[in-house]
Amino acid sequence: MTKHFFRFILVCVLISQGYSFAQDTISPPNPGGITKVYISMIINNISEINAANQTVTADIVLSARWNDPRLKNESKGNIVVSADKIWDPFLTFTNRLNITKSFPENFTILNDGTVLYFQRIFGSFTQVLQFKDFPFDEQQFKIRILDITLNPNDVILEPDPIRQSGLGKDITLADWNIEKWSFENSLFTIMENSPERSTLLFTIYAKRESGYYMLIFFIPLVLIITMSLLAFWLPANLSASQITVGTTSMLTLIAYRFIVVANLPKISYMTRMDIFILGSSVLIFLTLLESVITSTLANKGRNELAQKYDNNCRWIFPLLYLILGLSAFIL
Secondary structure, eight states: HHHHHHHHHHHHHHHTTTOOOOOOOOOOTTTOEEEEEEEEEEEEEEEEEEETTTEEEEEEEEEEEEEEEOOOOOSSSSSSEEETTTTTOOEEEEEEEEEEEEOOOEEEOTSSSEEEEEEEEEEEEEOOOOOTTTOEEEEEEEEEEOOOOSSSSSEEEOOOSOOOEEEEEOOTTTEEEEEEEEEEEEESSSSSTTTEEEEEEEEEEEOOTTHHHIIIHHHHHHHHHHHHHHHEEEEEEETHHHHHHHHHHHHHHHHHHHHHHHHOOOOSSOOEEEEEEHHHHHHHHHHHHHHHHHHHHHHTTTTHHHHHHHHHHHHHHHHHHHHHHHHHHHH
């Protein structure tokens, strides 16, 4: 009732000013046909990528335009109306969590019936990320926009050939190197067995900057592993010292594992870092086991055999760590 009232007021005002709008401006512009809506999207900035929650927080500049023949007019200037006065596409993001809009929901009508919409949006968007290659992974950050209508064939979204889409020149994406981006048509189904809908998908292809993880995680891990190998250089009769070195290395490695887990979601597969830490844990446990064996041999007076085991392990274990590192991070 309220919407029809506003429509009546709008028509009266336009007629009084000499405009020749059609009376029905609320229903779709092309009944039984297709309305093309041209979209431009600029990712002005990405303030946060939360890998643990699998979300991206972005600042987006969005514009849309379409033509409504019923709104042709002879006005000397553009006409600005609110959302309840004319038909407009119900644009939304399929993967949004929460968003805020900076500008009022107003539309600008040109003389030829073209309707312009402009909005700046800030919010969080869910992402499906793959961490198998972490911390050397490459990710695709996606933001999908679609029109929700009762009939998905009424509206087709197209990239705007006039207003350019892309990334803001001052975009800051910490810990990531942007390789390329795309903004293109992509059919989408809201749920299984539902009809396909016209959507536009903005995709940012980025590669993680692994330098931070090399400095904070990998280099200290190498030092921990080196510390565990010192057990082979201690005399076999110093069993307490050997076992202490192995135990300390194991506990430190477990603590590092918890730090890595805190930066990732609860995933059902192992990352490259997981493989390296788990493999290192097994090797450190074997180091501890070897220390117990050599200490037992030394206590039984078999010092030569215990020393022989230590001497062999001095090159066997570094070789095993080298194979582990190549398997985890290169192969």
